[in-house]
Amino acid sequence: MIIYSKNIYLENKKISGFLKIEDKKIIDIVETTDEFTKDSLNNYVLNDLKWDKDNEILDYSDFTIIPGFIDNHIHGWGTGSFWFEKSKKSITEMQKNLPSEGVTSFLATTGADTIEEILTQIDEASLIYEAEQNGAEMVGLHLEGPFVSKEYKGMQKEENCILPNIEFMKSFYNRQTSKGLIKLMTMAPELDGAKEVAEFCKDKGIQLSIGHTGSTFDKIKEMKDYGFGGFTHTFSGMRGMHHRELGVVGAALYFDDMYCEFAKQTGLTVKHEAFDIALRVKTSDKIILSTDCCGLAMTDKPWHHYVRKITLIPQENGVMIKHDDGREEILDNSKYENVRDLEMSYIDSVKNVIKHSKVDIFDIMKMASINPAKYINIYDKKGSIDINKDADLLVIDKEFNLIETVVRGSIYN
Amino acid sequence: MIIYSKNIYLENKKISGFLKIEDKKIIDIVETTDEFTKDSLNNYVLNDLKWDKDNEILDYSDFTIIPGFIDNHIHGWGTGSFWFEKSKKSITEMQKNLPSEGVTSFLATTGADTIEEILTQIDEASLIYEAEQNGAEMVGLHLEGPFVSKEYKGMQKEENCILPNIEFMKSFYNRQTSKGLIKLMTMAPELDGAKEVAEFCKDKGIQLSIGHTGSTFDKIKEMKDYGFGGFTHTFSGMRGMHHRELGVVGAALYFDDMYCEFAKQTGLTVKHEAFDIALRVKTSDKIILSTDCCGLAMTDKPWHHYVRKITLIPQENGVMIKHDDGREEILDNSKYENVRDLEMSYIDSVKNVIKHSKVDIFDIMKMASINPAKYINIYDKKGSIDINKDADLLVIDKEFNLIETVVRGSIYN
Numbered sequence: 001m002i003i004y005s006k007n008i009y010l011e012n013k014k015i016s017g018f019l020k021i022e023d024k025k026i027i028d029i030v031e032t033t034d035e036f037t038k039d040s041l042n043n044y045v046l047n048d049l050k051w052d053k054d055n056e057i058l059d060y061s062d063f064t065i066i067p068g069f070i071d072n073h074i075h076g077w078g079t080g081s082f083w084f085e086k087s088k089k090s091i092t093e094m095q096k097n098l099p100s101e102g103v104t105s106f107l108a109t110t111g112a113d114t115i116e117e118i119l120t121q122i123d124e125a126s127l128i129y130e131a132e133q134n135g136a137e138m139v140g141l142h143l144e145g146p147f148v149s150k151e152y153k154g155m156q157k158e159e160n161c162i163l164p165n166i167e168f169m170k171s172f173y174n175r176q177t178s179k180g181l182i183k184l185m186t187m188a189p190e191l192d193g194a195k196e197v198a199e200f201c202k203d204k205g206i207q208l209s210i211g212h213t214g215s216t217f218d219k220i221k222e223m224k225d226y227g228f229g230g231f232t233h234t235f236s237g238m239r240g241m242h243h244r245e246l247g248v249v250g251a252a253l254y255f256d257d258m259y260c261e262f263a264k265q266t267g268l269t270v271k272h273e274a275f276d277i278a279l280r281v282k283t284s285d286k287i288i289l290s291t292d293c294c295g296l297a298m299t300d301k302p303w304h305h306y307v308r309k310i311t312l313i314p315q316e317n318g319v320m321i322k323h324d325d326g327r328e329e330i331l332d333n334s335k336y337e338n339v340r341d342l343e344m345s346y347i348d349s350v351k352n353v354i355k356h357s358k359v360d361i362f363d364i365m366k367m368a369s370i371n372p373a374k375y376i377n378i379y380d381k382k383g384s385i386d387i388n389k390d391a392d393l394l395v396i397d398k399e400f401n402l403i404e405t406v407v408r409g410s411i412y413n
Numbered sequence: 414m415i416i417y418s419k420n421i422y423l424e425n426k427k428i429s430g431f432l433k434i435e436d437k438k439i440i441d442i443v444e445t446t447d448e449f450t451k452d453s454l455n456n457y458v459l460n461d462l463k464w465d466k467d468n469e470i471l472d473y474s475d476f477t478i479i480p481g482f483i484d485n486h487i488h489g490w491g492t493g494s495f496w497f498e499k500s501k502k503s504i505t506e507m508q509k510n511l512p513s514e515g516v517t518s519f520l521a522t523t524g525a526d527t528i529e530e531i532l533t534q535i536d537e538a539s540l541i542y543e544a545e546q547n548g549a550e551m552v553g554l555h556l557e558g559p560f561v562s563k564e565y566k567g568m569q570k571e572e573n574c575i576l577p578n579i580e581f582m583k584s585f586y587n588r589q590t591s592k593g594l595i596k597l598m599t600m601a602p603e604l605d606g607a608k609e610v611a612e613f614c615k616d617k618g619i620q621l622s623i624g625h626t627g628s629t630f631d632k633i634k635e636m637k638d639y640g641f642g643g644f645t646h647t648f649s650g651m652r653g654m655h656h657r658e659l660g661v662v663g664a665a666l667y668f669d670d671m672y673c674e675f676a677k678q679t680g681l682t683v684k685h686e687a688f689d690i691a692l693r694v695k696t697s698d699k700i701i702l703s704t705d706c707c708g709l710a711m712t713d714k715p716w717h718h719y720v721r722k723i724t725l726i727p728q729e730n731g732v733m734i735k736h737d738d739g740r741e742e743i744l745d746n747s748k749y750e751n752v753r754d755l756e757m758s759y760i761d762s763v764k765n766v767i768k769h770s771k772v773d774i775f776d777i778m779k780m781a782s783i784n785p786a787k788y789i790n791i792y793d794k795k796g797s798i799d800i801n802k803d804a805d806l807l808v809i810d811k812e813f814n815l816i817e818t819v820v821r822g823s824i825y826n
Contacts, residue, residue, distance in 0.1 A: 217686065235656035243648035243687040249656075254686045273630065273667045274656040280694045 001409060002045060002057045003393070004036070007064040009361055011370065011384040019065070020051060021391040024408035029387055036061075058411075060395050063403055066365055067384050068104025068392035069346050070372040072184060072288065073142055073232065073261060075109045076295020077101075077343075078336045082108045084300045086117060088124045094295070095128075095135030097336050099405040099412035101345035102368075104392035105137040105382055107183055109292075112145030112156035112212075115168055119175050126177045136407060137392075139378055140183035143172065144232065147197060148212030149188040154237035155305075156212060164193035169200055182206050183376040186232040188213035189223035202227035207376055209261065210248065212237045217246040220255075230259030230375060233292055234278060235270045253281045259375055263292035264349035265356070269307050272356035284363035288371045289353070291346050297331060297339035351400050414822060415458060415470045416806070417449070420477040422774055424783065424797040432478070433464060434804040437821035442800055449474075471824075473808050476816055479778055480797050481517025481805035482759050483785040485597060485701060486555055486645065486674060488522045489708020490514075490756075491749045495521045497713045499530060501537045507708070508541075508548030510749050512818040512825035514758035515781075517805035518550040518795055520596055522705075525558030525569035525625075528581055532588050539590045549820060550805075552791055553596035556585065557645065560610060561625030562601040567650035568718075569625060577606035582613055595619050596789040599645040601626035602636035615640030620789055622674065623661065625650045630659040633668075643672030643788060646705055647691060648683045666694045672788055676705035677762035678769070682720050685769035697776035701784045702766070704759050710744060710752035764813050 006016040010029070020028035030049060034040075041059060045051050075083035080093025091108050098106060108128075110121050121141070128138050145156055147164035162168075164187060176182060185201050186209045187194060201208050210220065211232025216239070220228070231238070231252040238248035252260050260282050265275055279287060296305070302313040309324040318332045319339075331338045344352075350364055359367075365384070373383025382390050395404035405412040419429040423442070433441035443462060447453075454472060458464050488496035493506025504521050511519060521541075523534050534554070541551050558569055560577035575581075577600060589595060598614050599622045600607060614621050623633065624645025629652070633641070644651070644665040652660035665673050673695050678688055692700060709718070715726040722737040731745045732752075744751045757765075763777055772780075778797070786796025795803050808817035818825040 217684075240653065240655060241662075241687070241690075242653060243662075243683045246684060246686055246690075249654075250686060250690065253690045270656045271630075271659060273659055273663060274654070277654075277659075277663065277666045277694055281690055 001391075002051060002055045003060060003065060003406075004041060004057065005060040005063060005065045005395075007062075008385060009064065009066045009365060010386065011365075012362075014361075018045070018049065019385065019391070019393075020055070021406075021409045024391060024410075026385060026387055026389055026391050029385070060403070063395050063397055064361065065385065066361060066394050066396060067369040067382075068099075068394055068405065068407065069102045069289075069350070069368045070139075070383060071098070071103045071106040071290050071346055072372045072376060073109050073144070073263065073290035073292050074103075074106050075111060075293065076298060077291075077293050078295060078339055079298065079333060081295025081298035082121065082125075083111050083294055084298050085295075086121050086124060088127045090295070090298070091125065091128045091138055092135075095133065095138065097340075098136035098346075099407050100402070102347035102350070102394050102402055102405065103136050104394075104405065104407045105139045105378075107140050107142035107376065108138050109142040109144055112148055112153065112160040114160055115146070115171070118143065118146065118172060122172060122175045122181065126181060129178055129181050135412070137390075139382070140181050140376065142184040142186070143182060144186040145212065147187045147191060147194065149191065149214050151214050152188070152212045152237045152239070154212060161212070163191050164197040166193065166196045166200060169197045173200075173204060173206075179204070183378075184209060186211040187228075188215065189226070189228055190215040190219050194223065195226060198223070198226040198228065205377065210238075210252075213248055214239045215248050215251075217251045217254075220248065220251040224255065224258065228258070230261060230288065232261050233263040233290075234260040235274055236263065253278060256282070256286065259286050259288050259371060261288040261290050263290055264344045264346070265289075265352040266344045266349070267352065267356070272352070275353070276357045279357050279359070284359065284366040286371070287367045288375060289346070289349065289367045290372070291344070291349060293343045293345075296342045297333035347400070347402055354400060414804075415464060415468045416473060416478060416819075417454060417470065418473040418476060418478045418808075420475075421798060422477065422479045422778055423799065424778070425775075427774075431458070431462065432798065432804070432806075433468070434819075434822045437804060437823075439798060439800055439802055439804050442798070473816070476808050476810055477774065478798065479774060479807050479809065480782040480795075481807055481818065481820065482515045482702075482763070482781045483552075483796060484511070484516045484519040484703050484759055485785045485789060486522050486557070486676065486703035486705050487516075487519050488524060488706065489711060490704075490706050491708065491752055492710065492746060494708025494711035495534065495538075496524050496707055497711045498708075499534050499537060501540045503708070503711070504538065504541045504551055505548075508546065508551065510753075511549035511759075512820050513815070515760035515763070515807050515815055515818065516549050517807075517818065517820045518552045518791075520553050520555035520789065521551050522555040522557055525561055525566070525573040527573055528559070528584070531556065531559065531585060535585060535588045535594070539594060542591055542594050548825070550803075552795070553594050553789065555597040555599070556595060557599040558625065560600045560604060560607065562604065562627050564627050565601070565625045565650045565652070567625060574625070576604050577610040579606065579609045579613060582610045586613075586617060586619075592617070596791075597622060599624035600641075601628065602639070602641055603628040603632050607636065608639060611636070611639035611641065618790065623651075623665075626661055627652045628661050628664075630661075630664045630667075633661065633664040637668065637671065641671070643674060643701065645674050646676040646703075647673040648687055649676065666691060669695070669699065672699050672701050672784060674701040674703050676703055677757045677759070678702070678765040679757045679762070680765065680769070685765070688766070689770045692770050692772070697772065697779040699784070700780045701788060702759070702762065702780045703785070704757070704762060706756045706758075709755045710746035760813070760815055767813060
């Protein structure tokens, strides 16, 4: 496959030119300032580039090509919830529908569940990880807990928020059939046992992230050398900032070598202005966008979402949405279009960032593709448009509407 | 007087050259890249510049010349406390000793006192304002209160924190014998009556500042058009930031057209890291350094300083410092050198900013001279080294030690 566009965004520059894609990868990039008609484009590819004439040429002249989004923090999406269902099938559902929201790879994310439940999730995710994948690529697991603070549990189950335990951590690690499956671990660094677990994770190449935590600023200053490289859903589920005890929020803003992950920018959980302050302090070099979506429609038990002011109640053929104000509706959760709007998608969250903050396409690429890839150490194969990297691409228009998604060299429709 | 230096900092550039000072003002600035000996310097002034040979030539070749600091928030200093003593003499004492700390002009600052007390302070300050001034120039008054929130009173007296009252405001305004005396007014914008008082102040050219306040973010968004241009001692005495209610701290960080004043950077009241976060968000373009010093040694009644953990108790011949840990000492408060170290001076606070944040001399000039002058509308005559501005200058070495202070054309020793 050959892609032509006047607006291809490489990591540090925009070019006009061609991408040659074979075997799921970008194998060549050619820059040209020539203008083409349909015929001259074909001639240029055949005669000037001397690229194989059997290659399909996709002409996206006036559209923009950027790398696909990478969601490091997603429990579920649409018709699949890895968090609630804990099944291989739930991941398959996510893979199927995420490309339509701009996501070409993701970390299936667990929560504070029982040790047995997390082990089950590792088993199911292993089945996906080791086979040929279709749709958005599940590049690994993000274990959000269970070693997190009860006090800052947010929507995690309090009874499952436990102290860091090296034996449990080893059991997670050993349960993986491929040792690279677990890529990210959210933990509260102030808890007893955190050092031992952190050292183990660092040694095994698992990125540590600070989250659901009541840590002090000084504790984070001490623990960042143990492998904690950033903060999970910054502002939420963490000790706030005071000017004499900067807390976790203060540390997140202050340490310029640490990443701040932000859950989807609805403006509801974290006000746009709060995000914007963080963006100005950290710059797009150190911000990571994620969705923290759950696949709400697939809930296995009734639960109240305190920020959104709704209760989700599983039904025989779907899910009931009961608003705090009394309104009720039942959705058939087997159909993606019915449940798609229950949560804000990655691309809509990106559009909100563009709407409320001063950012350009390079900033968006950093926050949505480059930084998430670097954070979980997959930047050698994903996160930017470069030779020998996976052909994970988005074709967008000037309003950041998604025209086409290319996932490992295949057009997603 | 003629000053020569290789490092004269104008607002936007550093030059090597000469400043000609007459009648308290800078009347000429000449740039030269020539190198001089003592003789050739004299010759250059006489023969090339053709400046009057009676002018004293001060050779500060390798030192640095910057504008004097302007302290918009200072209740007292050393042997004088306008806050406690409320007298003309207290201001004279401040004027005498502030140049040795780099301060060449200041706003004598009131607190939340009774209406009668504030009127007395206006009377006493008027006497200074209208006469020939010696030492640091008292360029006006900052009324910090009394229209501030009891809940966020900090060290203000709760019984004197009252709702904004237009009649009281008019009585302050009318009591001035010169209408430009009151330059700055700190008020809580959420209080009933704030709009009417703000409109009056805006009309009279009195700069409004948000302080001692529990305001919400949205209230500030509404009230900023009423003339509130910044925030008094940012972080202290105000509602903190939460990511769903950004409060006063969030508004201070967010609105990039508003100034953030910071009280002296001891690291005690506001941690250096908290200041640094604000500096990175606001940039030096919108930060104002002040001291908020009180002249602690001149206290009129015993009072406990909860941040510093000391109680100050007036004695017949001085002041007793009683530490929370039991230690006691008595200081003779008639001697500046005895009480100088009770509070951190402006220049020492500046040195702390340099030590803990990434700033250059241009940043310091903005925060300590340019911005404070612009905020209180005296930038036409102070705040930078420019022709026709007052000759308020500091001669410093590379470590920001003060070598000499020039106050309106006179060397302060």
